[in-house]
Amino acid sequence: MTQKKLSYGEYLQLEQLLDSQGLKSVENQTPVHDEMLFIIIHQTYELWFKQILHEMDSVLTMFKGNYVQEENLGTVVSRFDRIIEIQKVLVNQITILETMTPMDFLEFRDLLTPSSGFQSTQFRLIENKLGMHVDERIQYGKQRYNTFLENEESAKVLKSEEDPSLFELLEKWLERTPFLQMEEFDFWSSYQKSVETMIKGDIEQIKSNTQFDEDTLQNSLKQYESIQRTYDALFDESKYIKLQSEGHRRLSQKATLGALFIQLYRDEPILQLPHRLLTQLINIDQLFTSWRNRHRLLVFRMIGVKIGTGGSTGHAYLKKTAEKHSVFRDIANLSTYIIPRSLLPELPKKIKHQLGFHFTYGK
Ligand code: HEM
Incomplete structure (x- = not known):
């Protein structure tokens, strides 16, 4: 018996896929042209969310297995590179939906109620797997976000809250960074000296800036006092824990020091990939923030300050999520602690050697 050759359409299950655009306006016998775009763009987002989850799950498995x-x-x-490229598409394709006018949207908007992107299970899974903390979520209608989901979907999302997130696994990985306690080289006290030199230099510059009026001068100096306090906390466990309990920091002190070491000595061969990874986490976090901002601007131009179909305050709710819903801000904030290369303590030869690549072929 000859086997039927696999066709393009069968492989991609196009019949099912292309038959999945059930326009509510058509069902209602008042067809609205733009509803097709509205459905297709949401479906496209969900497909890309699926791909992001696929990539994230594989990374989480590697981190969990402790074999990073x-x-x-x-x-x-x-x-992560792939996730980032997808995210750029996610941000950019909002412009396609912006070709629909608010009036065209109004033609079918009521037919969607009470469904909303707020019920995107995959979006919630991405947030939770990244490490979004339930206590840090902006409250929505005084109810837990998962209560808006169907039972099965809600269970999936709740499970993802319990599973170790990328944030938690990364924190553990950073805490294991070697070279933090190095015999013969007290890196942190050398670094502290360099920081003090840098801060002194910055303060001198502020004081000698003739453009500043008295208020600006005093405010800038105050700002530096607070920077100095966060530097002090970096090396003082109890001060650091206080920062954490006040919600100013999430990443542990040990992991922060590990990440800082990577960022400072990024040029050393062994630290180049870890440095890229930390940069990628900043990119991923900030691209989601960009998406949240682009989406809220889209919402503003589509419905102004009306409430959402899901019942939230709409634009006001979304604006708060764009400001607050970030996971890796502590990594981006490491820039506060970065010192110029010229002030970087020189590594002892032995450590520099350990941080290099070694030719092991054939041993
Ligand atoms: C005309 C276009 C759109 C409008 C007017 C709109 C409106 C809204 C509003 C008002 C909310 C807040 C929840 C609510 O009250 O419903 C929301 C949430 C959301 N929307 Fe949209 N949206 C649009 C397009 C999209 C698209 C294309 C996506 C792509 C997947 C999307 C995904 C989401 C997600 C994931 C949330 C939850 C955000 C969060 O809670 O942080 N929306 N949307």
Whole structure:
């Protein structure tokens, strides 16, 4: 018996896929042209969310298995690269929906109620797997966000709250960073001296800036007092814990120091990939913030300050999520602690050697 050759359409299950645009306006016998775009764009987002979850799950498995060694780091970084490229598409394709006018949207908007993007299970899974903390979520109608989902979907999302997130696994990985306690080289006290030199230099510059009036001068100096306090907390466990309990920091002190070491010595061969990974986490976080901002601007131009079909305050709610819903802000904030290369404590030869690549072929 000859087997039927696999066709393009069968492989991609196009019949099912292309038959999945059930326009409510058509069902209602008042067809609205733009509803097709509205459905297709949401479906496209969901497909890309699926791909992001696919990449994230594989990275989480590698982190969980504790085998994020140099061999796997390259794979992690390339999966993150893929997520980042998808995110750029997610941000950019909002412009396609902006070709629909608010009046055209109004033609079918009521038919969607009470459904809303707020019920996107995959979006919630991405947030939770990244490490969004339920206590940090902006409250929505005084109800837990998962109560707006169907039972099965809600269970999935709740499970993802319990599973170790990328944030938690990354924190553990950073805490294991070698070279933090190095015999013969007290890195942190050398670094502290360099920081003090840098801060002194910055303060001198502020004081000698003739453009500043008295108020600006005093405010800038105050700002530096607070920067100085956060530097002090970096090396003082009880002060650091206080910052954490006040919600100013999430990442542990040990992980922060590990990440800082990576960022400072990024040029050393062994630290180049970890540095790329930390940069990618900042990118991923900030691209979601960009998406949230683009989406809220879209919402503003479509419905102004009306409430959402899901019942939230609409634009006001979305604006708050764009400001608050970020996961890796502590990594971006490491820039506060970065010192110029010229002030970087020189690493002892032995450590520099350990941080280099070694030719092991054939041993
Ligand atoms: C005309 C276009 C759109 C309008 C007017 C709109 C409106 C809204 C509003 C008002 C909310 C807040 C919840 C509510 O009260 O319903 C929301 C949430 C959301 N929307 Fe949209 N949206 C649009 C397009 C999209 C698209 C294309 C996506 C892509 C997946 C999307 C995904 C989401 C998500 C994930 C949320 C939850 C955000 C969060 O809670 O942080 N929306 N949308």
